[in-house]
Amino acid sequence: MNGKLTVVGTGMTAISQLTREAEHCLFTADKVFYLLTDPHTEGYVKQLNASAECLKRHYEHGSGKPRLWAYQDMVETLLAPVRQGQSVCAAFYGHPGVFVYPSHEAIVQARREGHEAKMLPGISAEDMMVADLGIDPALPGLQTYEATGFVLLKPTIDARIPLVLWQIGVVGLLTPEAHPSRSNLGALTEILLRSYPSNHQVVLYQASAYENIAPVLHVFALRDLARQDINALSTLYVPPGQHADPDPSRAELLGVRLADLSLTHTQGGARVPGQAYGITHPEKPGWVTAAQGCGAASAEFAAG
Numbered sequence: 048m049n050g051k052l053t054v055v056g057t058g059m060t061a062i063s064q065l066t067r068e069a070e071h072c073l074f075t076a077d078k079v080f081y082l083l084t085d086p087h088t089e090g091y092v093k094q095l096n097a098s099a100e101c102l103k104r105h106y107e108h109g110s111g112k113p114r115l116w117a118y119q120d121m122v123e124t125l126l127a128p129v130r131q132g133q134s135v136c137a138a139f140y141g142h143p144g145v146f147v148y149p150s151h152e153a154i155v156q157a158r159r160e161g162h163e164a165k166m167l168p169g170i171s172a173e174d175m176m177v178a179d180l181g182i183d184p185a186l187p188g189l190q191t192y193e194a195t196g197f198v199l200l201k202p203t204i205d206a207r208i209p210l211v212l213w214q215i216g217v218v219g220l221l222t223p224e225a226h227p228s229r230s231n232l233g234a235l236t237e238i239l240l241r242s243y244p245s246n247h248q249v250v251l252y253q254a255s256a257y258e259n260i261a262p263v264l265h266v267f268a269l270r271d272l273a274r275q276d277i278n279a280l281s282t283l284y285v286p287p288g289q290h291a292d293p294d295p296s297r298a299e300l301l302g303v304r305l306a307d308l309s310l311t312h313t314q315g316g317a318r319v320p321g322q323a324y325g326i327t328h329p330e331k332p333g334w335v336t337a338a339q340g341c342g343a344a345s346a347e348f349a350a351g
């Protein structure tokens with residue numbers, strides 16, 4: 048029997064970032080599953096659909112079961128009613144495809160078995176970070192990694208480009224009940240110190256689930272990372288350690304003159320953790336000047 052699986056994101060703030068399409072899916076599904084972090088969204092999902100069932104039980108705290116096993120159990124739970132021909136809506140907080148293994152895996156398996164399956168996007172922690180820290184991934188770019196993968200895969204770090212490390216609270220930990228490991232955080236610090244000075248100011252970020260409560264932005268020196276109060280919802284933002292200057296030979300390749308470009312580096316006030324550039328190009332209509340705002344300038348650059 049052909050069933051249907053739709054994976055939706057509920058965003059980061061309580062209820063208010065739930066999209067209309069996600070809400071419609073939750074309302075009309077035969078069966079709803081969810082993995083959420085705030086009780087208000089959970090209550091709302093249950094209100095939308097009485098079948099709603101929490102997936103947290105798969106973590107089985109205290110058993111030492113690897114997180115990967117819990118994820119595989121979640122996939123099986125999502126697929127069971129799909130295999131019986133039901134329409135299933137699975138809701139995950141944030142964006143359901145951003146650092147969520149079971150959502151991608153369930154879609155792949157459902158499609159492989161001939162069922163209809165798709166994902167509806169949501170607002171992720173990184174989207175909130177862009178808004179709260181005043182950073183723009185357009186310029187000079189953005190490096191974003193899961194903390195354990197970052198340590199294991201040894202990606203080349205470009206200290207000119209901002210760096211985001213997710214799941215810093217569980218770096219090197221494979222079971223769900225684990226508390227942050229100071230020694231693993233120390234190892235991560237050592238790795239970062241090869242690319243940044245020890246007094247480099249970094250930010251522990253936690254988006255707020257409520258519009259009237261400010262996000263957590265804790266700024267400290269990189270060398271002190273292992274001493275911080277880090278939890279499961281913490282994300283680390285590492286601002287650039289060096290300026291990103293455009294290469295004149297590359298400008299030539301594109302047929303633009305560096306003299307016609309002006310890069311503005313803003314760092315101060317609320318923007319301390321972030322770095323943004325404005326580009327002016329007086330001869331190109333539609334391009335904005337740095338004075339009109341760095342975010343806007345970067346957006347124009349990306350679109351162009």
Ligand SMILES: C[S@@+](CC[C@H](N)C(=O)[O-])C[C@H]1O[C@@H](n2cnc3c(N)ncnc32)[C@H](O)[C@@H]1O
Pocket residue numbers: 059139140141142143144145146147170171172173212213214215216252253254255279280281282283
């Ligand atoms: C399993 S991932 C889920 C991410 C989620 N799907 C999203 O779209 O943001 C969990 C990680 O997301 C980040 N995260 C979750 N909630 C957050 C919050 N309120 N503020 C900042 N980062 C958060 C943390 O890095 C955390 O370890």
